[in-house]
Amino acid sequence: MAILVTGGAGYIGSHTCVELLNSGYEIIVVDNFSNSKPEALKRVSELTKKSFISYEVDLLDHIALENVFRENHIEAVIHFAGLKAVGESVEIPLRYYHNNITGTVLLCELMQKYNVKNLVFSSSATVYGTPKYVPITEDFSLQTTNPYGRTKLMIEEILGDLHLSDNNWSIALLRYFNPIGAHESGRIGEDPNGIPNNLMPYITQVAIGKREHLNIFGNDYDTHDGTGVRDYIHVIDLAKGHLKALEKVMNRTGIDTFNLGTGIGYSVLDVVKSYEKVTSQKIPYKITQRRSGDIGKCYADTTKANKELGWKAIKNLEDMCQDSWRWQKNNPDGYTEEIKELVENHN
């Protein structure tokens, strides 16, 4: 019996694969590598000293995906695969709707056909839009401001309808806040394409000398220092949350939503200071205008996940900065270099 991990080569997926393998689960990975590299999976295997099957398959390729279900005995699915860049989703919305929503519908059709009804889904705090106050509980009203966010919200609704139609389904909707950090080995981490959209990968690229300075998007928010406040969560804590959610879906039927964050809000300047402290180097920055669509404060109330999943994030902001830096220092070009070697070795 195996756990199917869609998008398992990606940032959060690869860290979750490590935790799953270390906890004795058998896993099968499906990824089309549209935003990741096979090298990540090689390193997952190296870190855990365990092998697993991976398929280069697009969720939209129904026939190829059905083969995965036919060839394996799957017990549950952790569904990470999706496109995730907010700005890009505004430019190419149809691609986002097709990839994220159609991909999920096709996956669920096969799950239904093969009677695999345990699902952990990657949702996002983005479904809360501009929250009226903080901390945010799961029962806050939902509203999204961009196509990416709408794909998450629509998928949550689709999964709700699915459970309503057949209450044998067991589903956990996990709303992540801001995942950062990397595995403490420095072997796997976040490997964004091009100019990073998110704060932490941008800071690490400034630190390594790839970018001159950080642009801080506004210092006139209603926060302790005027810069935006977010709930940064270490990717390993987040990965561990998936194992707890998996236990839950395998032991009951129903559908539940959980915030996965630390419950603590840090500002952009707090993150910069913490990063400077752990790396003993200055991060030059300039204050620029607010980024369109940004909100002032966003952090989670994690009581529900604490109580019902028996999960709590334990790593602090310094751990997150330290591990992000180790990953960046050891892999200045992400997974690229070793991929070249791999290709050469195979030729």
Ligand code: NAD
């Ligand atoms: P990621 O891009 O690193 O990983 C997603 C993986 O899915 C990639 O390996 C990509 O190649 C794969 N993929 C995309 N479309 C696919 C398809 N049609 N078929 C097969 N594989 C496909 O992203 P991540 O940061 O690891 O995020 C994982 C999930 O969590 C995503 O659904 C994302 O929307 C969600 N999420 C991420 C964040 C964040 O800040 N990183 C926050 C909230 C929610």
Ligand code: WQD
């Ligand atoms: C964090 C803070 C910025 C970059 C995004 C998505 C969200 C979720 C997580 C997927 C904000 C500031 C950033 C920079 C800056 N992803 N910042 N300079 O916007 O909270 O959330 O990722 O579901 O949907 O919207 O994260 O890391 O982009 O920004 O000043 O170069 O850092 O203004 O205050 P965000 P982020």
